[in-house]
Amino acid sequence: MENNNKSPYESGLGKVPANFEALSPVPFIERAASVYPNRPAVIYGDLVRSWKDTYTRCCQLADALEKRGIGKGDTIAALLPNLPEMLELHFAAPMVGAVLNAQNIRLDADTIAFMLNHSQANVLMVDAEFASLARAALLQCDHSVLVVDVEDVVSGFDEHIGSLTYEQLLQEGDASYQWSLPDDEWQAIALNYTSGTTGNPKGVVYHHRGAYQNALSNILGQNLPPHAVYLWTLPMFHCNGWCYPWSVTAVAGTHVCLRNVRAADIFTALSAYKVTHFCGAPIVLNMMLNAPEAANIVLEQEVTVTTGGAAPPAAIIEGMERLGIKVVHAYGLTETYGPSVFCDFQQAWAELPMEKKAAKMARQGVRAPAVGRLMVANALTLEPLPHDGESMGEVFIRGNTVMKGYLANPQATQEAFQGGWFHTGDLAVCHPDGYIEVKDRAKDIIISGGENISTLEVENTLYQHPDILEAAVVALSDDKWGEVPCAVITLKAGADVSADDLIQFCRARLAHFKCPKQVVFSALPKTSTGKIQKFALRELVKTAQ
Structure with missing residues (x-):
């Protein structure tokens, strides 16, 4: 006999506007602007812009885009280095319900054209340095695209290919624009294309909920404090800068933009702006360690770098620690919004000799705070393997910070999610303390x-x-x-x-x-x-x- 008696916890306690709204990282910037209006939000060369002014510009841009007919489900592509405008797009685009596709500036015209066509991009924001690249890609485009030139006097490039400039577009908007949260937090917020080493790249779709959760997860994983000063060495086009445009904004920090990633520029910025945090692949850290400036750097502030994309050799971790820079090792994929595993530092490691401590820190670690579950398992049966540091299996991840799927590619999406887990394709062991250590890509072993x-x-x-x-x-x-x-x-x-x-x-x-x-x-x-x-x-x- 069916029991129709509802639990008292399910009666009269529904979702209403007073107790429920869609999770999204967009409100982070409104809070930063209202609570800390005069704190520096962005530094780029001689430009210093407050949170109030940055928020105003985002609202203006959103309004201008909406007046141009850009709205929910439309794609805004951006071929930009780490400029203030790229940061603004991470908020202005989702304010109107659009999807930001931050494109890799080092790709060829054919691949750029594929992404413009595959995503049916409505707008393309272009930095002058990449104008020729964009022009060649647009010649292969199968639909009309609004091209907007982003001017950067610092760069020395001044080629224009668009119908208007970013600042002209901005002037079309109203600073009092009233944006709204998405109807559904599952709504797409960003599109990132995988490397595509064989065949065309796959379009990885992020949603508002995942972006919100991974942004907060970064704050806990990297110990990002209020008003952190973050140096943009990691490209914002890479997994939306590992979601740090939203993370740093959530703590009302300062985004220090860096157009080119050179060791001398990094060391100068670390000292000049009292940078507290930055991110980069091990190759960036290795470049820093072997630069002449490394011999003379004296940091007055505590600096933390999160590294990932490849496992950092223990020697690199040792070298950064000697410079006075704390290393946090992260692991993730484009499909997991960037960082999904952090090598949480255990206090007992502090007493270890440097070589042994670095070896511990070189492991990928444990699941990030927002990740639902993480396991090393048999690739065929999905049976978890022993935590013995020797049994090698595939890394599997599940939770809210896994992509929606691959754009217009249901077969690849189904294959990636087989068995209710995201298949990373990475081989690892799990140590007795629960820390995973990636040994190789399955194809590289x-x-x-x-x-x-x-x-x-x-x-x-x-x-x-x-x-x-x-x-x-x-x-x-x-x-x-x-x-x-x-x-x-x-x-x-x-x-x-x-x-x-x-x-x-x-x-x-x-x-x-x-x-x-x-x-x-x-x-x-x-x-x-x-x-x-x-x-x-x-x-x-x-x-x-």
């Missing part, structure tokens, strides 16, 4: 004579050599073993080390079957976010055989 070899383990060993600037390890085909490790090395300036020297260095520290059987000296091809392109390295080592 080397299987030599039936033994699995983690390329990251070999790379970490190579980075201990004082003459190595950069190192990457890939599989080399071998008649006897099937595959063997091959190291591609970039030496520091003036270094004189042979391939045999490096092989022997590894043999003194690793099981011999894990050591490189061949060494190639070359610059390492990288993506625009600093990830080493191992597919390109595989082609390189084939020709070196």
Whole structure:
């Protein structure tokens, strides 16, 4: 017999405007402007703009876009470096219900054109440095796009290809514009395209709820305090800057924009603006450590850098700590809004020798505060593996900070979410303390004579050599073993080390079957976010055989 008696907790206690509204990061900027109107929101060169003025500009831009017919579900593409305008778009676009597609400025015209067509972009914001690139892409566009020129006098570039400038568009808007929250927090807020190393890139769709939660998760994961001063070394086009446009705004911090990521500029900004936090791939940290300015830097303030995109070698963590910069290791993917795992620092690690402490910190860590669940499991059965630091399986993630799915690609979406989990494609072990350690991408693991070899383990060993600037390890085909490790090395300036020297260095520290059987000296091809392109390295080592 059916029981129709409702629990008292379900009667007369429904969602009403007084107790429920859609989660979205957009209100962060309204709060910052109303509570701290005169605090600096943005610094870029000689420009210092308050939170009140920044919020006003976002409202004006939103109103101008709406008057131009841009609204819910429309796509606003942006081909911009880390400028104040890029930050403003992270709020103005969702204010009208539009979706921001921050595009990678280092891609080719064909790929840009694919993204414009695939997303049916209504607007394209273009920095003058990339005007020629945008023009070539627009020639392949299958629909009309409103092109807006973003002027940056600091850059020295002045080519215009749009029908109006950003500032002219801004003047069309009213600062008193009344924006509203999305009808549904599941509504799309941003679109980010994956690298697309084979075939066309996939469009990863974020929603307001996920952006809100990941922004707050970053604050806890990186210990972002009120009024943090954040340096933009990480591209805002990469996973929407790992959601930090929203995180830093939530704490009413200061966004210090940096057009070009150069070691000298980073060190200057750290000192001049008393920067407290920044993010970057290990390649950025390595660049800093090997810059002449590193020898003379003296930081008066506490600085924290969150690194991810690739596992940072322990040697890089040690080096940053010597500079007085605390390292937080994060792990995530475009599909998880960027950071979804943080290597939370345990106080007991502070007493460890630097080498052992760095090794602990080089692990990916535990799930971020907003992540629902994280596990290392059998890739086929989804059965969780023992926390023994040895059993290797795939990393699976689920929760509110996983993408909606891939735009107009239901098959890829279904495959990514099979079994109710997001399949990362990364192989890892889980240690007894619950911290995961990624060993490789599934496609990068080397299987030599039936033994699995983690390329990251070999790379970490190579980075201990004082003459190595950069190192990457890939599989080399071998008649006897099937595959063997091959190291591609970039030496520091003036270094004189042979391939045999490096092989022997590894043999003194690793099981011999894990050591490189061949060494190639070359610059390492990288993506625009600093990830080493191992597919390109595989082609390189084939020709070196």
